[in-house]
Amino acid sequence: MADNDRTSLHGLWTSRWAFIMAATGSAVGLGNIWKFPYITGENGGGAFVLIYLLCIFLMGVPIMMAEVMLGRRGRRNPVDSMRHLAEETGHSQLWRFLGWMGVTAGFFILSYYSVIAGWAISYVFTTGSGTFSGADAALVEQHFDTLTQSPLTLILWHSLFMLITMIVVAHGIEGGIEKAVRFLIPALFVLLIVMVLYAMTTSGFAEGLRFMFSPDFSKISTEGVLKAMGQAFFTLSIGMGAIMVYGAYLPKETSIAQTSFIIAFADTSVAVLAGVAIFPIVFSNGLEAGSGPGLIFVTLPLAFGNMAFGTFFGTLFFILLVFAAWSSSISLIEPAVAWLIENKGVSRIKASIALGLLTWVFGLGTVFSFNEWSDVTVFDKTFFDVLDYLTSNIMLPLGGVLMAIFAGWLMKREASQDELALGRGAYLTWRFLVRFVTPVAVTLVFLNAIGVFS
Ligand code: PHE
Numbered sequence: 001m002a003d004n005d006r007t008s009l010h011g012l013w014t015s016r017w018a019f020i021m022a023a024t025g026s027a028v029g030l031g032n033i034w035k036f037p038y039i040t041g042e043n044g045g046g047a048f049v050l051i052y053l054l055c056i057f058l059m060g061v062p063i064m065m066a067e068v069m070l071g072r073r074g075r076r077n078p079v080d081s082m083r084h085l086a087e088e089t090g091h092s093q094l095w096r097f098l099g100w101m102g103v104t105a106g107f108f109i110l111s112y113y114s115v116i117a118g119w120a121i122s123y124v125f126t127t128g129s130g131t132f133s134g135a136d137a138a139l140v141e142q143h144f145d146t147l148t149q150s151p152l153t154l155i156l157w158h159s160l161f162m163l164i165t166m167i168v169v170a171h172g173i174e175g176g177i178e179k180a181v182r183f184l185i186p187a188l189f190v191l192l193i194v195m196v197l198y199a200m201t202t203s204g205f206a207e208g209l210r211f212m213f214s215p216d217f218s219k220i221s222t223e224g225v226l227k228a229m230g231q232a233f234f235t236l237s238i239g240m241g242a243i244m245v246y247g248a249y250l251p252k253e254t255s256i257a258q259t260s261f262i263i264a265f266a267d268t269s270v271a272v273l274a275g276v277a278i279f280p281i282v283f284s285n286g287l288e289a290g291s292g293p294g295l296i297f298v299t300l301p302l303a304f305g306n307m308a309f310g311t312f313f314g315t316l317f318f319i320l321l322v323f324a325a326w327s328s329s330i331s332l333i334e335p336a337v338a339w340l341i342e343n344k345g346v347s348r349i350k351a352s353i354a355l356g357l358l359t360w361v362f363g364l365g366t367v368f369s370f371n372e373w374s375d376v377t378v379f380d381k382t383f384f385d386v387l388d389y390l391t392s393n394i395m396l397p398l399g400g401v402l403m404a405i406f407a408g409w410l411m412k413r414e415a416s417q418d419e420l421a422l423g424r425g426a427y428l429t430w431r432f433l434v435r436f437v438t439p440v441a442v443t444l445v446f447l448n449a450i451g452v453f454s
Contacts, residue, residue, distance in 0.1 A: 071247025
């Protein structure tokens with residue numbers, strides 16, 4: 001058996017559908033429903049959304065294809081896959097650091113992701129108990145402030161979320177999550193449509209749509225462009241090895257291009273629907289679109305508090321949000337877990353406990369950055385802001401573009417042709433995008449953000 005046909009130590013997905021579900025579960029998460037609306041709000045709306053969409057299709061999809069392909073050929077955790085592929089093609093072993101950067105990014109992201117997912121868990125209970133029925137903006141805002149001002153409460157929910165994440169990781173990702181995601185994503189879709197229908201009845205609907213879809217380039221800063229690109233990487237879970245590690249469990253005959261498109265399409269639809277549901281509520285209640293990470297925790301409770309069956313829909317919505325975050329969080333730590341198992345010979349359970357504890361401790365930094373340490377800043381950024389900025393805007397695009405370069409320039413053409421199994425036109429388009437478009441675009445956006453062009 002040729003080496004690249006060997007299977008992964010952790011088994012393979014049972015079907016193409018299982019991979020699509022797991023990768024979509026990884027992609028759809030807080031990034032779509034929590035982060036996309038609030039950073040769109042902070043960065044002026046339409047122009048940001050347009051750049052984000054361009055980044056998804058011109059960079060995100062081709063890089064996702066490259067990443068899945070590297071994983072499937074490497075059949076190991078990202079560090080060893082990169083080492084192995086570099087060796088196979090006669091290139092430097094230093095490529096393994098690309099894997100390390102990804103493992104580190106995943107750890108950083110999970111540490112804060114878990115804290116925010118904790119907010120979502122707490123909202124399951126507050127919404128469920130009817131706290132927001134008939135509430136006005138002042139009340140929901142006050143509720144959010146009270147929550148984030150209490151480190152102990154945040155630690156409690158953060159701990160619970162880390163615990164459920166590591167339980168799934170400890171059992172191996174193929175079993176439970178595959179089944180959960182299968183009903184979760186469609187259900188989330190339906191609920192978002194209910195929210196959009198509600199948004200249509202509010203006075204701010206037209207203004208919300210205009211905010212999201214009519215681009216005004218004077219409203220976006222150079223830094224905003226960087227953030228739109230960073231969000232495209234973050235939301236697709238690319239550039240850090242999560243998709244690579246899932247690709248490592250992908251059977252050889254599955255079409256990489258088709259699955260990547262399906263995943264990107266589902267992911268983008270969820271984000272756009274979330275925006276269309278949220279901005280009308282912002283404008284009809286006189287809220288601030290750029291108010292930051294609390295945006296959905298203020299707008300959505302307001303909507304649920306004032307719509308028919310709001311307590312029911314609201315509780316269900318936050319439950320689904322927790323599930324969506326859950327299926328993303330396991331993919332954030334899977335590269336590190338796979339590395340530990342493959343290199344240190346520890347069991348999956350031990351690897352999960354050790355990494356879970358480490359991530360939990362690191363997450364405390366994010367907990368405190370909303371209260372005790374909110375004044376501790378570097379370049380005006382709190383601990384949470386620094387982690388988020390560093391990972392989304394720097395590590396993921398850098399990681400993604402290095403994967404594109406590896407796949408486009410260093411891997412043998414026959415190898416990528418064989419893996420992707422595309423028609424000639426489609427293959428050449430992909431190759432052009434990963435060889436030229438993505439490296440140039442990421443470089444320009446980086447240079448632009450540090451002020452080289454201004
Ligand atoms: N894509 C996930 C989300 O949008 C976050 C994520 C990033 C997950 C990177 C895995 C890797 O919520």
